Amino acid sequence: MIKEIIASLDDLDKVVTYLDSILPPHAIVFLRGDLAAGKTTLTQAIAKAKGIEGEVTSPTFSLQQCYGMEGGSMLYHYDLYRLEHEEFMRLGLFEEFEKEGWHMVEWGSDALKSFLEGVGYNVATIEIEPNENSRTYRIDA
Template identity: 85%
Template sequence: MSKEIQASLSELDKVVTYLNETLPNNAIVFLRGDLAAGKTTLTQAIAKAKGIEGEVTSPTFSLQQCYGAEDGTYLYHYDLYRLEHEEFMQLGLFEEFEKEGWHMVEWGSDTLKAFLEGVGYNVVTIDIEPKENSRIYRIEA
């Protein structure tokens, strides 16, 4: 699967709709882009579409946030900035990917992605690139 979508903030539902139509109920999604590219903003839009109420924030200092909707849908949000693969494994975060739901991973390393794919997970990567008043979302699976 390979798709490129250009969307402004008001058109972000185009990206979310595409993801909802193509991703399985359990997915690991690596979000890539520079600071302020829109990784957390996309996660917020996904959470809203999944019926998750309340504030969705970047887990910069906690490493992980878990959100649940009334229908039992779960969304996990990770911020692995400056966290090396070995530290990630030592913290036991790998086991979190066994939980049902979408796992949105900001700043995930290539090493972690290769490891997850090597043990049988399908990992989707979304590269986010700012462009004028919009963003380009390059989705690869």
């Protein structure tokens, strides 16, 4: 089932609250949308809601950022722009998905998503589409 939420930047808590209600403590979430659609902004809102202090930035050059959440869980944020599935596997990043927490994946390929689903992971997808003063979040979880 796909849930659609339209929210402005000030209303991102609606999206985060919905995600909290449907996602388990260990989840892989593919964030889809054009450049500047709001993928990192949504991850920042999730981090803030989870009690993560400090700056949450796109891991464009590091591929992955890790943040501790209240209660000991972790938030992982990946930026896989221009990183092919085979290179992702060669770098050993697949093993990171075994770690407890939410894994937010920007620019993840369809091949990676299919692979993860094929080995038993339940992968959620959030399509983000900018509107004039808001964004449409299509959540398939």
